[in-house]
Amino acid sequence: MKATDISSFATSQLSLLNNELQAELAETQLLTSTHAPTVLQRAGLALLNLSVSSQRTGLGGKTLLELGLDPAVGGDGELPEHGLRVGDICAVAEQPKGAERKKERESKEKQGAEGVLTRVQREAVTVALDKEEIDIPGGKLWLVKLANDVTYKRLNLTMTKLQKMQPSEHSLLTQVLFGQSSPTPMSEDDLKADLKWSDPSLNESQKDAIRFALASRDIALIHGPPGTGKTHTLIELILQLVSQGQRLLVCGPSNISVDNIVERLSSHKVPMVRLGHPARLLPGVLNHSLEVLTKTSEAAAIVSDIRSEMDAKQASIRKTRNGREKKGIYGEIKELRKEFRQREGRVVSELLRTSKVVLSTLHGAGSFHLKNEKFDAVIVDEASQALEAQCWIPIIMAGGVGKLVLAGDHLQLPPTIKSLNAKPAKPAQEPRTKKKEEKAKIGVLDMVDDAEKLSLGDKRQSRPSKNSKEDGTTLETTLFDRLLNLHGPAIKRMLTTQYRMHEKIMAFPSTALYEDKLIAAEAVKSRLLRDLPYEVTDTEDTREPVVFWDTQGGDFPEKTEDDTDSGAKGKSSLLAESKVNENEAAIVRMHVQSLVTAGVKAEDIAIVTPYNGQLALLSGTLKERFPGIELGSIDGFQGREKEAVIVSLVRSNPEHEVGFLAEKRRLNVAMTRPKRHLCVIGDSETVSRGSKFLKAWMGFLEEMADLRYPDLAQLQEQVIDEGSPPGKFVRCAPLQDAAVVKGRAGKNLDHANAG
């Protein structure tokens, strides 16, 4: 264990965070100044042809502008696909005309208004404007995303506090977190304690992890590989801690991670409150939100009295013509507002005081509401998805916490860091975790207040950069990782039974990453697509848990986006450098078609790929042909699962370059999403040269998967649409078995193709 100097750690974090902020500012500025609005819209960063559909006053007296497509534009009124999310900072301005020069456009932008997106629906977005009174121009408007420094400001504040702390102010927990003290040894009795479980179905590894976290005096890590019930375990841990009389602050990097816990806790009648803007919360958790409780709890009556008095005064103003009288009423309202705020403050404090569990995002834990609150323990879910500085917000801001429990999986992807890359890339699909579909359906998208905000598909590429300091500190090193390195595996417990994957799908990640410890739960270990609870025909695909289409041999070459005609026109650096593999895309379509023909529902199938270029290519035809199918970047699919997942690896080149595939945590995410069927499409010759891990994976697939070699000639014959550009497959037709050459041994494709 090597102790770290706390102040210098904070100093280097501050400098890394500043690089990150500069990268964000530079990127947004570069994007908005060098690209036409139409290009920005295509990249998901702007919306054009809008007009105001309603305007009202919202929380804190802010003007809420609801913007929808201008009726003159026609169409079904649905906004085009975009990557704008609640919490984004945006500008609303008069839309520049096509031929308008940059200067004129900039002057219009200056006259526009800035605000925060508070609601995102299919047909409209709502912006809370920063200024109370603004003049919205009458013509068509556009909305463009601006750089957001709110997150950085809070991270900065937190690290500055840590930096300035005197050694005497460091709590025991802080000392342990920096290796200046060892974790307090746990009592054997505690580790074996016979507890009364509220959920009797917990498995042994889950119970063990809970006992361990309860016995810990300072830190405990719960390592939850994919599908092992990490959140499930945390719920029981929270209930146990509460029953011991402890008060908890429970956080996650995203709103969805927090809502997930609130929902599961709500049936247990624990006094709890969820901090955060109601627009960002799932409807099911609203009843626990501070905002709603302040209006509905018993104590809230004293606030509502005064609110109605204020409303009455407001109404009387409108009836009064006399200026002096008006002024008098304004004065009274001002007094009432003061009183209102004080009473509201008291209600909030009372609600917080009586809550045994307070839940918020890591960012939200910096809220002024928690300034004087004390907690016995902080629990962080999805901790390996959070920047270390984010984890310090609840630790520092929420008073001298005794114990910290982190749950996560450091073998899946860490948060994305922008300063790793100089060049901008197209935003990935909306990263959706578990409940995100639900939010999307109801139009409430997740807030972008923290790690998620940094998540931009292709960006996560490992390049040497400003992102690391000489002392080895990087932003990408999560607290979870750092603590494991600092104190070793004795501070963690791993959950080992997984409830997602067929055992054959689980086999490789278990061996290669999880010390062979994963066990597939009885209910899932042999589930196949043909056993789905609806009619699915037994075919060579629906009875196979793992299929590998090996494209080796050079007939399935990758291309850089720049070389393709798909993105050439109007294409900007937004998609540049991304890779596509058109022939591989044809196999994807063929495989989807054969699953669907067998009866598998499109909504039970997902396609993931590390490259946005490939994603764009695939989305074009598949979404239309198979409504309900999901396509996403691997990074965006973390936390999700599907019955069938097709992974398009894209890379195939004589140089054996593997780019993003070199990151084994990314591959781990990709291969652990499916429940019943994993189909990998890739060039084993290129991929296996990328790393030891990739070599082992290709070896495993060749040995254990249902190995298939695609027959290019036949594939083209079947899927090329007449008149479409050569090399582009736009129509998807089912391939007959003859086109599929199956084999296990042969590396010789000529031989295989001859079949």
Ligand SMILES: Nc1ncnc2c1ncn2[C@@H]1O[C@H](COP(=O)(O)OP(=O)(O)OP(=O)(O)O)[C@@H](O)[C@H]1O
């Ligand atoms: N002891 C258990 N018995 C039966 N099912 C369980 C058990 N623990 C977890 N599960 C189930 O496993 C699934 C995954 O659980 P949960 O969502 O808590 O996992 P997670 O580890 O947080 O997920 P992720 O892999 O996405 O991080 C859920 O459907 C849950 O009901």
